[in-house]
Ligand SMILES: [Fe+2]
């Protein structure tokens with residue numbers, strides 16, 4: 001290549017270095033992306049890794065408490081998959097120079113900007129002492145379903161290694177949602193139309209809606225421009241809401257997802 005051609009190639013590279021198309025940025029590109037891109041990417045990945053870790057650790061005691069052997073086996077596999085999801089993302093962060101401890105500090109809001117409390121109330125309430133098996137299954141039915149929309153969005157991200165990890169995660173989350181739904185159907189068939197069922201289901205539905213975080217801000221537009229979050233929180237939340245409504249319409253049980261407060265933070269009115 002002549003030196004003139006090389007000079008033009010470098011000039012072009014400076015004019016439009018990144019278009020942020022899905023999967024267009026890899027590890028070797030990271031030193032050249034804007035500092036803000038790296039900052040936002042690390043924050044999103046740290047929050048995801050932390051949520052996946054909580055999904056594994058908060059639910060782990062239910063391996064021993066599952067109602068029978070078959071459910072114990074399926075549930076143990078789910079916990080192992082959640083642990084692997086968190087490992088996949090922490091591992092990528094480590095390769096970017098962010099240690100696990102540092103990532104946890106970012107996710108918990110001790111570094112960067114704090115997160116809104118209501119976003120993580122779902123994952124953090126999986127370990128509540130008052131929970132029953134059905135609560136754990138409703139967590140998979142609602143929180144993993146909300147997660148499916150977020151993870152699906154991350155599959156389109158501009159940072160290729162993260163997008164690819166999310167494709168693996170998405171496949172497994174679909175299985176978790178299916179198990180949660182099957183267990184919900186069994187529960188409704190056994191328990192019938194109880195007020196307790198309506199309370200529990202509406203509570204976990206509200207937690208699922210809150211999981212998307214507060215309505216989008218100007219930061220959302222920046223994340224979209226960088227190809228880190230192509231759809232904003234509100235769009236994803238509405239997709240989740242439409243799917244949940246379809247599921248309960250099909251069950252003929254729309255009454256089970258009643259909200260008292262229908263904006264962020266969402267509330268069922270049943271929290272005890
Ligand atoms: Fe997961």
Ligand SMILES: [Fe+2]
Nearest residue numbers: 082144173176
């Ligand atoms: Fe899951």
